[in-house]
Amino acid sequence: MSKGIGRILSILAISIIFVLCIGSGVLIGFVSTVLKTMPPLGEFEYRPIEATEIYDTNNKLITRLYVENRVWVPLSEIPKELQDAVIAIEDWRFREHHGVDFTGVARAILVDIRKGKIVQGASTLTQQLAKNAFLTHERTWARKLQELLYAIQLERTYTKDQILELYLNEVYFFPGQAVYGVEAAAQGYFGKSVRYLNLPESALLAGIIRNAYIYSPTQHPESAKARRAVVLKRMADLGYISNEQAKSSMEAPLGVIEQSQSKKAAPYFIDYVRDRLISKYGHETVFKGGLKIYTTLDLSLQNLANQVLLSNLPEGGKNAKGLTQPQAAMVVLDAKEGYIRAMIGGRGEDEFNRATMSYRQPGSAFKPFVYTAALQAGYTPTTLLDDSPIEYIIPGRSEPWAPVNNDNKFRGPVTVRKALEDSINVPSVKLLEQVGVSNAIKTAKSMGITSLVESGSSNDMNLSLVLGGLTRGVTPLEMASAYAVFANRGIKAEPIAILRVEDKNGNILERNTPKRTIVLDEQTAYVITDMLMGVIKRGTGKSANIGRPAAGKTGTTSEYTNAWFVGFTPDLVTCIWIGNDEQQEPMVYGGTRIGSSKAAAIWGAYMKEALRNTPISEFSVPTGIVFSKICLESGGLASELCPAPETEAFIEGTEPKNLCHLHTKAIEVNVCAESGQIATRYCPPDQIERRRYLASNGLRILPDGTIVPEESIPKESCKMHTWWTTGVLTH
Numbered sequence: 001m002s003k004g005i006g007r008i009l010s011i012l013a014i015s016i017i018f019v020l021c022i023g024s025g026v027l028i029g030f031v032s033t034v035l036k037t038m039p040p041l042g043e044f045e046y047r048p049i050e051a052t053e054i055y056d057t058n059n060k061l062i063t064r065l066y067v068e069n070r071v072w073v074p075l076s077e078i079p080k081e082l083q084d085a086v087i088a089i090e091d092w093r094f095r096e097h098h099g100v101d102f103t104g105v106a107r108a109i110l111v112d113i114r115k116g117k118i119v120q121g122a123s124t125l126t127q128q129l130a131k132n133a134f135l136t137h138e139r140t141w142a143r144k145l146q147e148l149l150y151a152i153q154l155e156r157t158y159t160k161d162q163i164l165e166l167y168l169n170e171v172y173f174f175p176g177q178a179v180y181g182v183e184a185a186a187q188g189y190f191g192k193s194v195r196y197l198n199l200p201e202s203a204l205l206a207g208i209i210r211n212a213y214i215y216s217p218t219q220h221p222e223s224a225k226a227r228r229a230v231v232l233k234r235m236a237d238l239g240y241i242s243n244e245q246a247k248s249s250m251e252a253p254l255g256v257i258e259q260s261q262s263k264k265a266a267p268y269f270i271d272y273v274r275d276r277l278i279s280k281y282g283h284e285t286v287f288k289g290g291l292k293i294y295t296t297l298d299l300s301l302q303n304l305a306n307q308v309l310l311s312n313l314p315e316g317g318k319n320a321k322g323l324t325q326p327q328a329a330m331v332v333l334d335a336k337e338g339y340i341r342a343m344i345g346g347r348g349e350d351e352f353n354r355a356t357m358s359y360r361q362p363g364s365a366f367k368p369f370v371y372t373a374a375l376q377a378g379y380t381p382t383t384l385l386d387d388s389p390i391e392y393i394i395p396g397r398s399e400p401w402a403p404v405n406n407d408n409k410f411r412g413p414v415t416v417r418k419a420l421e422d423s424i425n426v427p428s429v430k431l432l433e434q435v436g437v438s439n440a441i442k443t444a445k446s447m448g449i450t451s452l453v454e455s456g457s458s459n460d461m462n463l464s465l466v467l468g469g470l471t472r473g474v475t476p477l478e479m480a481s482a483y484a485v486f487a488n489r490g491i492k493a494e495p496i497a498i499l500r501v502e503d504k505n506g507n508i509l510e511r512n513t514p515k516r517t518i519v520l521d522e523q524t525a526y527v528i529t530d531m532l533m534g535v536i537k538r539g540t541g542k543s544a545n546i547g548r549p550a551a552g553k554t555g556t557t558s559e560y561t562n563a564w565f566v567g568f569t570p571d572l573v574t575c576i577w578i579g580n581d582e583q584q585e586p587m588v589y590g591g592t593r594i595g596s597s598k599a600a601a602i603w604g605a606y607m608k609e610a611l612r613n614t615p616i617s618e619f620s621v622p623t624g625i626v627f628s629k630i631c632l633e634s635g636g637l638a639s640e641l642c643p644a645p646e647t648e649a650f651i652e653g654t655e656p657k658n659l660c661h662l663h664t665k666a667i668e669v670n671v672c673a674e675s676g677q678i679a680t681r682y683c684p685p686d687q688i689e690r691r692r693y694l695a696s697n698g699l700r701i702l703p704d705g706t707i708v709p710e711e712s713i714p715k716e717s718c719k720m721h722t723w724w725t726t727g728v729l730t731h
Contacts, residue, residue: 365555
């Protein structure tokens with residue numbers, strides 16, 4: 001060999017070595033850069049994102065909260081046919097390789113080099129899992145190298161079955177929606193759990209994996225059907241199924257359900273629960289942690305509420321924000337436990353929850369709290385109040401305030417019961433004046449009204465309190481909770497929405513039990529309940545009559561800007577509010593004013609249906625309650641002359657002692673004080689008394705007008721002083 005050729009070969013060899021060194025350095029640097037962007041392989045652990053599930057009180061799924069809608073299921077609950085279908089079409093050598101199919105990789109690299117870019121994959125299921133779980137979907141050499149490294153580590157960390165389980169719970173299925181994993185896909189496409197899928201359905205899901213949009217059975221059914229046929233043929237070729245099974249499955253209908261865009265059953269309740277969860281556990285845990293939330297909601301009562309309330313609201317057009325008016329809110333509570341059974345915060349056109357966030361004037365629905373304070377102060381249902389004109393001097397106002405009744409009439413003396421049943425304003429204001437504003441506020445606060453303003457230039461420390469003219473207002477949830485005290489015999493139960501919170505492993509993170517406090521004696525609670533029953537029987541709430549024991553109160557604010565009805569049976573409390581979002585805007589549509597009678601009618605329609613299969617129950621009478629027959633006009637004990645007397649409930653010791661003064665007549669009788677019988681001419685004059693009696697009632701009127709009990713009016717003449725006892729004979 002000549003020296004020239006040798007020199008050329010030497011230079012060539014040195015050049016090749018130099019290039020290889022540079023290439024190796026570049027490769028090492030490239031790999032080093034890739035590794036720096038990955039977590040240490042020794043710390044490798046896959047934690048899938050899971051949806052949080054919210055259940056009602058009967059363990060029915062209400063909804064899911066998620067970034068990725070994924071419901072984790074173990075491999076044991078995934079049909080073998082679905083497992084085989086996925087392996088057949090995506091990675092038929094899955095059980096043989098160690099994460100990377102090098103034959104397939106080599107083939108793909110040659111294609112990619114020829115094209116000058118990555119156009120073909122050769123990804124195994126393990127590589128796809130690595131890509132879906134940890135990486136982006138960009139097509140770069142760096143990402144591909146990371147995918148290989150992750151796949152190898154996955155194979156070293158998990159068994160084949162574990163990898164398959166991870167993959168089937170991770171893979172994406174729904175175009176345009178965040179649906180991941182075979183369970184969420186099965187429920188979304190077929191309306192059932194993955195465990196119930198048959199062979200055609202399993203093959204359909206397996207075919208979607210390559211491209212969720214192109215092979216979507218809802219958007220491209222023909223493409224989906226063709227892709228399913230490819231999967232079934234591949235399964236038959238590999239011996240997973242017979243040719244006959246493949247053929248019959250190819251002919252089967254797709255079987256997908258219609259994709260519903262219907263509104264959620266309880267969107268306002270879900271938001272109410274969600275906000276509480278986020279404040280305690282954080283957004284990341286709530287939307288990615290796979291929590292299970294067991295709530296107090298009863299879906300059957302919620303669905304009924306949606307149907308009855310929303311179908312009975314008047315249509316008044318849309319406001320400037322595009323929201324239909326009037327809006328409405330509804331809260332249904334279990335009276336004894338405080339469980340929220342249903343909640344509606346509006347028509348569903350926005351996320352503002354009027355049941356918990358909208359503070360509105362309650363009108364006369366606030367009166368029961370004042371009347372409760374009156375009972376605590378010794379008043380009774382038969383105490384007389386004065387319904388006559390009156391004016392009050394209000395500091396800072398040039399004109400006196402003269403409360404008026406809704407009908408602009410005055411009735412004179414009325415009983416406490418009648419004033420409440422007929423929602424008469426003037427005697428109610430006078431009652432508050434006598435009881436004291438501070439005492440009424442104290443009672444309302446103890447029962448759960450938390451929004452009262454007691455200080456500042458504008459506050460609730462005034463007589464308009466009894467008419468519901470509050471500074472801030474109240475929420476429907478507050479009102480329902482406070483009225484539940486009456487139904488629950490004086491015991492306040494804090495409203496509860498969440499019963500239990502579990503993490504994705506079933507560990508209990510939170511458990512809530514009823515928090516009950518005695519705030520009224522049960523005798524007061526019963527008497528006010530009895531009067532509120534009268535509101536429905538013969539007062540302003542007659543349209544809420546449901547044919548069983550029920551109590552409640554109407555509330556309409558001036559100018560018809562708010563309409564309320566809060567009512568209850570022994571077990572269930574329901575509050576309904578109706579109003580325009582702009583509080584100063586009255587509800588007058590087509591010349592018709594919307595008031596509390598509309599709210600009461602909706603309440604009646606709802607409660608009648610909600611309690612249809614519930615046995616009728618009475619409000620239980622506690623010890624310490626006595627019943628007396630009284631005159632409704634005078635409030636006194638009924639005489640035989642009183643028209644339509646009624647039996648009234650009293651706290652023992654407060655029942656009336658005097659007879660009705662309106663429907664009685666008195667007779668005067670000379671009585672012998674010595675015998676107690678009608679005096680004769682023979683009785684000593686100094687023993688004869690002129691006595692007045694209330695006819696037929698055995699009650700004696702003393703000279704000063706006091707009425708005292710007496711066994712009976714004397715009916716026989718004195719036997720102690722006669723002619724044979726005195727020796728005096730007369731003709």
